[in-house]
Structures are given as C-alpha cells and as structure tokens.
Amino acid sequence: MNKTLLTLALALVVGSAQAVPLTDLLAGGSLTAGDKLFDQWTLHFHDASDGRSLSPNNIDVTALNDGGVDPGPGLRFDILNGEFSVTGDGVFAYLDIRFGFRASVLEPGLRIKDNTLTLTNGTRTDSGDNGVYIRETIGTVSGGDDLGIKEVEFSWLDPSNSTSNMIDMAAFAPQREVWVNKNILVWATEQGETANLVQFEQRFSQMTVPEPDTLGLLALGVACLVMIRRSDQSLPEKHF
Secondary structure, eight states, rough: OOOOEEGGGGGGGTTTTOOOEHHHHHOOOOOEEEEEEEEEEEEEEETTTTTTOOGGGGGGEEEEOOTTTOSSSSSEEETTTTOOOOOOOSSSEEEEEEEHHHEEEEEEEEEEEEEEEEEEEEEEESSSEEEEEEEHHHHHTTTTTTEEEEEEEEEEEETEEEEEEEEEEEEEEEEEEEEEEEEEEEEETTOOEEEEEEEEEEEEEEEEEOOHHHHHHHHHHHHHHHHHHHHHHHHHOOOO
C-alpha cells in the first residue's frame, strides 16, 4: 500500500527553543513565546480502541517566537514514539484525545486578533478509510467556541477521496486572552492501514491597541485644541 507523507516547510525546527513535555504542562506548567503566555493546560478526554493509555511525555510542546506580528508567536507540537499512530484492526481503530489551554498577552498594549492551526507532518495510507483530523475551538471562556472553530484533516476514503485540508484560521475581535480546545482523532479501518500524526503547530497574530491612559490624553488634547480655537474665534477683530 502506498503511504503519503505530509511535510511542510513550517515543520522546520526554529532556533534553539526548548521543548516541554505535555506532562509538565498538565501538571501546572506554562510556556512563553514572545509576549504570549500559554497556561491553564487541561486534559479533557482520552480514548483508544486498543485500550492504550495516554503518555503525555511523548508529546513535546515548543514555543515559537519567530513569527513577528503576523503570523505571530505560537506553539509546535511534536508527537514522539508513535503516540498518535493507529493501525487498522478490520473494524475501526482509533485514538481520540481532547485537551485545552489559555493563550494571553503579557504586554498591556497588545491583543490577539486571530489564530491559525496547521498540520505539518504525518502519514496516511492511500487506500481504505484512514487519516488524521483536528477540530479546534477558540473562546473567551474555557470550553467556549464564540471566537471561532477550525478544522484540519489529512485523510483517505476509498475509492479515491483524498482530503488534504492542512491549515485553517479563525479571525476575531482583539482579545487579551483566548481559550483553545483541541479534539484530535486518528483512525484506520482495514488491517494493514495506518495513520500517524507526527507534528502540528499554531500561531496567534497580534496587534497594538491604545491603552486607556493614552486614549484619555488624546481626548484631553483634542478638547484643549477645541477650546483654544473657540477662544480665538471669540476675540474682537483687530485692524491695522
């Protein structure tokens, strides 16, 4: 069976950023990328058709701070030792995991304005029914989706239905913080089929907004200019 490898330039390792195991993040850890803080990590659900337990130590999370304002700081997820690999069992083999975290700004004058999700490395078998799918919600509260829903997929469904939707984006009004929740599904059906998620990443674009004190000073300045102009207009005319 022919296997297709998904590999994008975005999968390149950037600089010497230090990866943190998901185990540490779920235990109360956090990551900082530029002005972004990623914390409040929570595992919501895990299930596998073969009964295997989740090994968070096989999921490395790396802070990405090479994106400037757009696409912005973000995170890369590297899946090690086949943790998200599934082989068909003749019925329907799967791995289902859901986890989430909070992304917030550290600099008062910055806001998060959109978010992208990209599949960067993985495999599927080009026959049968198998693949990788991630559904992600963005909300103003934990578990919410009021800021958007993203879906990426790399899959195959016979006879020749190939899906390669590797990137999706959600744009929203500028926010100090957003809550991200991921649902990852990897599946394979017939024996001999395999699907494997190896790497994905996401970015958080940002923008600068005036702080309240700045807005107040601007309003005061405008008011002063208006008063000065009115005062000038009220003075009697002078003739040479």
